[in-house]
Amino acid sequence: MWRLIFLGLIIYLLIVAFKRNNVGTRNSNKNVPPKEQEIESMVQCTSCAVHLPRSEAFLVKGKFYCSKAHIPK
DSSP states (O other): OHHHHHHHHHHHHHHHHHHHHHHHHHHHHHTSOOOGGGOOOEEEOTTTOOEEEGGGSEEETTEEESSGGGSOO
């Protein structure tokens, strides 16, 4: 009888230790600040004033546009 209780206690402690280890690694990733390279500047469309990431904008004659339809011809 004592062997079953002892075995159950060891299994319980292993499960608790495993859960604590996994929770600790998940929480440590949340506190990491984003890298400078991941931050992208926002620009405003000259035509409709919508803000969008610089990589998605069209740059024509020094002005930013959100779509090809807004670029004056």
